Amino acid sequence: MTGESARSGTAIANLRRICEQDLAGAYDLEIIDVLEFPELAEDAKILATPTLIKSLPPPLRRVIGDLSDKEKVLLGLQVQPKPGATGTDEVKK
Amino acid sequence: MTATETQQAVEKIPTGISSFDIIAKGGLPRNRTTLISGTAGSGKTIFAVQFLAAGIAAGVPGVFVTFEESAEDIRKNMLSFGWDLTKWEKEGKLAFVDASPDPSVETVEAGAFDLGALLARVQNAVRKVKAERVAVDSLGAVFSQFSDQSIVRSELFRIASALKSMGVTAVLTAERVDDYGHIARFGVEEFIADNVMILRNVLEDENRRRTIEILKFRGCDHQKGEYPFTIVPDSGVIVIPLSAMQLSMKSSNVRISSGNSSLDEMCGGGLFRDSVTLVSGATGTGKTLTVAQFLHGGARDGERCLLLAFEESRDQLFRNATGWGFDFEQMENDGLLRVVCDYPDVSGLEDWLVTIQATINDFKPQRVALDSLSALEHVGSSKAFREFVIGLTSFIKHQEITGLFTSTTGSLMGGDSITESHISTLTDSIILLRYVEMFGEMKRGLTVLKMRGSWHDKAIREFTIGKGGMNMGRPFGNVTGILSGTPVHVSPSDLERAWSRLEGDIADRRRPIEPPQSD
Numbered sequence: 001m002t003g004e005s006a007r008s009g010t011a012i013a014n015l016r017r018i019c020e021q022d023l024a025g026a027y028d029l030e031i032i033d034v035l036e037f038p039e040l041a042e043d044a045k046i047l048a049t050p051t052l053i054k055s056l057p058p059p060l061r062r063v064i065g066d067l068s069d070k071e072k073v074l075l076g077l078q079v080q081p082k083p084g085a086t087g088t089d090e091v092k093k
Numbered sequence: 094m095t096a097t098e099t100q101q102a103v104e105k106i107p108t109g110i111s112s113f114d115i116i117a118k119g120g121l122p123r124n125r126t127t128l129i130s131g132t133a134g135s136g137k138t139i140f141a142v143q144f145l146a147a148g149i150a151a152g153v154p155g156v157f158v159t160f161e162e163s164a165e166d167i168r169k170n171m172l173s174f175g176w177d178l179t180k181w182e183k184e185g186k187l188a189f190v191d192a193s194p195d196p197s198v199e200t201v202e203a204g205a206f207d208l209g210a211l212l213a214r215v216q217n218a219v220r221k222v223k224a225e226r227v228a229v230d231s232l233g234a235v236f237s238q239f240s241d242q243s244i245v246r247s248e249l250f251r252i253a254s255a256l257k258s259m260g261v262t263a264v265l266t267a268e269r270v271d272d273y274g275h276i277a278r279f280g281v282e283e284f285i286a287d288n289v290m291i292l293r294n295v296l297e298d299e300n301r302r303r304t305i306e307i308l309k310f311r312g313c314d315h316q317k318g319e320y321p322f323t324i325v326p327d328s329g330v331i332v333i334p335l336s337a338m339q340l341s342m343k344s345s346n347v348r349i350s351s352g353n354s355s356l357d358e359m360c361g362g363g364l365f366r367d368s369v370t371l372v373s374g375a376t377g378t379g380k381t382l383t384v385a386q387f388l389h390g391g392a393r394d395g396e397r398c399l400l401l402a403f404e405e406s407r408d409q410l411f412r413n414a415t416g417w418g419f420d421f422e423q424m425e426n427d428g429l430l431r432v433v434c435d436y437p438d439v440s441g442l443e444d445w446l447v448t449i450q451a452t453i454n455d456f457k458p459q460r461v462a463l464d465s466l467s468a469l470e471h472v473g474s475s476k477a478f479r480e481f482v483i484g485l486t487s488f489i490k491h492q493e494i495t496g497l498f499t500s501t502t503g504s505l506m507g508g509d510s511i512t513e514s515h516i517s518t519l520t521d522s523i524i525l526l527r528y529v530e531m532f533g534e535m536k537r538g539l540t541v542l543k544m545r546g547s548w549h550d551k552a553i554r555e556f557t558i559g560k561g562g563m564n565m566g567r568p569f570g571n572v573t574g575i576l577s578g579t580p581v582h583v584s585p586s587d588l589e590r591a592w593s594r595l596e597g598d599i600a601d602r603r604r605p606i607e608p609p610q611s612d
Contacts, residue, residue, distance in 0.1 A: 065203045
């Protein structure tokens with residue numbers, strides 16, 4: 001995310017909705033403001049904002065944009081849109 | 094401070110890149126972004142890194158943003174130029190923003206995005222090392238990382254203007270498809286175009302020729318046109334400024350000996366201290382002898398002499414010199430002679446110029462002889478050759494060194510060479526050596542064709558070669574047509590007739606001209 005921008009807000013809202021609807025709440029989300037922590041963006045080699053990184057379960061996946069295209073988000077994350085999915089999805093943003 | 098004083102002209106910062114500051118008339122405009130466009134392999138990345146390296150050498154920290162090669166690759170590649178990026182990073186003088194693509198991570202675009210994270214990283218790096226210089230390499234690679242090009246375009250514009258507001262001087266590289274065509278791919282010059290520079294790497298007659306051109310510097314002056322440059326290990330980009338060098342040459346009235354007293358007399362008392370003399374003649378007329386005399390004369394007067402030999406091996410040269418009575422070995426042991434012997438083809442003309450300049454700076458000779466220019470003629474295109482000669486003559490004149498170059502004429506009798514027609518205007522004096530056929534015998538003739546700023550003997554004199562060098566004899570009084578290669582012997586009575594006719598001509602010309610009758 002970059003600060004309190006409108007696009008950041010849209011992305012967070014979109015992501016929460018996808019997670020609640022399709023991952024049945026089985027997720028762990030961390031939101032990072034790159035303006036505040038540019039070193040983290042440097043370490044993860046992130047260029048675009050917003051960027052969604054799925055670190056667990058492997059493989060590592062990235063989705064950029066405001067996440068308005070739900071199909072693409074699910075495709076990019078390679079997670080099954082199955083209600084009541086088990087396991088923990090930790091999502092860093 | 095008055096209002097007019099606050100409106101200053103664009104200030105420039107010296108880049109520290111060899112001779113680039115001359116063609117840029119001071120350096121890159123401060124606090125602006127400069128686009129460096131070039132085809133693949135034209136030296137963009139090297140220029141960008143060198144811009145930072147030169148800054149760091151002058152105590153100015155820098156940030157390198159890479160979109161193409163990984164930071165690790167750049168650190169490794171730049172070691173060959175003697176730039177230890179890792180060391181500078183540890184010392185806090187340099188920071189990388191590694192934005193090179195990572196093939197192991199798959200990225201999907203889902204909706205609108207911006208490059209805010211990249212901007213935050215650049216700003217952070219600039220803050221961290223207190224950078225005043227930023228290099229971005231290369232813009233085209235950003236476009237290939239994202240599918241939405243309009244976003245990339247507007248985001249790059251945002252980053253470029255952010256760089257300006259950060260108060261840094263930046264260079265941004267961009268690819269182009271042709272050496273002569275659109276400025277850059279993706280039309281980046283349309284939005285980041287305060288200043289545009291173009292690097293070219295053109296194939297000419299099977300030789301690569303690198304040139305640099307400053308296309309525009311908004312609001313300030315620069316040299317126009319393409320300037321050749323070369324990339325050398327240990328130093329990086331070296332620009333060869335041609336016109337800029339010639340302007341500030343001094344002129345000396347001090348005469349030095351050519352190593353042969355008769356030749357000195359013919360030249361009106363010797364060669365000028367900072368002059369360049371061209372010795373032209375067919376093979377075997379005594380060019381290398383003239384060179385050897387010149388070097389021997391220098392060493393005799395305690396001057397350091399540099400010989401650049403492209404035709405004969407060192408052993409051959411030393412043996413021939415001994416035959417003429419010159420002890421090159423002794424001169425070398427005394428530290429008065431250095432001989433550089435090599436095949437002309439081992440490097441390009443730009444590289445030769447840089448090598449020769451480095452040798453001159455190292456040895457600091459008072460005399461430089463080059464035998465022969467003709468051997469170098471075919472190393473590059475005729476344009477590159479001309480630039481080489483201009484570069485070399487202006488360099489040695491600048492250092493107040495006396496130069497003696499030889500050139501071989503193609504035909505045995507008379508004629509001129511391509512070399513001559515190229516460079517005769519650049520040299521101060523021309524000495525011609527010619528074969529003269531006389532009654533079944535080949536004789537050698539010498540004439541001083543041109544001697545800038547001095548009286549000189551106009552006669553074509555016969556000379557013989559023996560111990561001690563040239564023995565100058567009498568002028569060829571009764572032979573005409575030596576220079577054109579068709580010597581004709583004239584009988585004394587014919588000669589007298591010719592003279593009287595000539596005198597009549599002169600008398601005719603001295604008669605006052607009648608004013609034209611007005612109607």
